[in-house]
Amino acid sequence: MPAIPHADRTFAAFLFDMDGTLIDSIASANRAWSRWALRHGLDPAPLLATMHGVRAVETIRRWAPPGTDVEAEVAQLTRDEIDDVAGTVAIPGAPAFVADLPAARWAVVTSAPRALAHVRLMAAGLTPPPVMITADDVSQGKPAPDPFLLAARQLEVAPRDCLVWEDAPAGITAGEAAGAAVAVITATHHQPLETRHPLVPNYEPLKATVAADGRLRVTARN
Template sequence: MTDLPTRSYAAFLFDMDGTILTSIASAERSWTAWAITHGLDVAAFLPTIHGVQSVETIRRLNLPGVDPVAEAAAITAAEMLDVADVTPIPGADVFLAALPAARWAIVTSAPRELAKVRLAAAGIPLPPLLISAEDAANGKPAPDCFLLAAERLGVAPADCLVFEDAPAGIAAAEAAGCAVMVVTATHGHAIETKHSTIDGYVGIAATAAADRLTLCRM
């Protein structure tokens, strides 16, 4: 964990998977089964699935005879049935519950129905604003989703702090002009980043005053 930013923000924007909950095992089980079916090198392929829309992951492979939309839908259906070990990042549920309702949003590359299932499995209530894969024309690393979240909250992107864990999401937040906090809870190794980092939400809180949010240690 690095030093927390000292400035205040109008809103906090949270990625979902790897940032407020962990679904890595669930996702990798579904994607492993799919990769084996298509003759892919599983070890080389799995690192490419995180932080981006499923349809884009499949589209990049350019597999002959494969319909990325249909395949992504099938993988999503499998993931929705496999959430028994989806859990919140330490302290995330308490941290989120204390935020003012109009000052935060979840911005995820997951389809809306999968997001709902994973949030429920992790014991995290649906937020007032959920931006999912269906809502933005271009997925991460494009900035569209974070720009849309800021617009719907009625704040400037530059006045938002984005909590992210994956390179694609970090790049999207940077492109949107947002400040970034990198969550390292699910990282298997140290990450090189110019941004502040936290390994979870235990021991931190957000103070709210005059429609501003400021991170602090408890």
């Protein structure tokens, strides 16, 4: 059994990235981004290597040819991604793990737009929580800490009292910058990730427990 991440601590709230952390949407995202790259005469491979974990607007600004209407491209890409969620599934154990959490004690913090996040979560069989921070809610996305700081504020907890669940370097950096503890889900990784944070493949061996005072702890699932 893998080590239980941060088993020696309790937290006020858990903050989850979405893609690669709660759900696996890589196949559908790669299809949409590959189509986008080919429309613009770009090789999809290097773009796909850099687009995970950050807002689409940053990726398009980085890769689009000069003169591209970035906002229009973001809107079209979002529509394409909403229309193609085939193969989107929950990370193993994620539905049971979040089902144990009180609604006021967790949030989804994603670089996806809100409409896309909602569609992907539903496609994976996960009900969106009351607090969901998306690309639409911040002017600076990951790796800036702003999305996690906003989630903590909406949950009315201190960022340093949160456990951030992530899978991508940009999100890990954002969690660190927010002052939160970090755990890394490796379910969708094809290569080892160098990080000082605890790594777990998925949530199947884990259980979220709630203490009498309402604080959260990660324990082993029996």
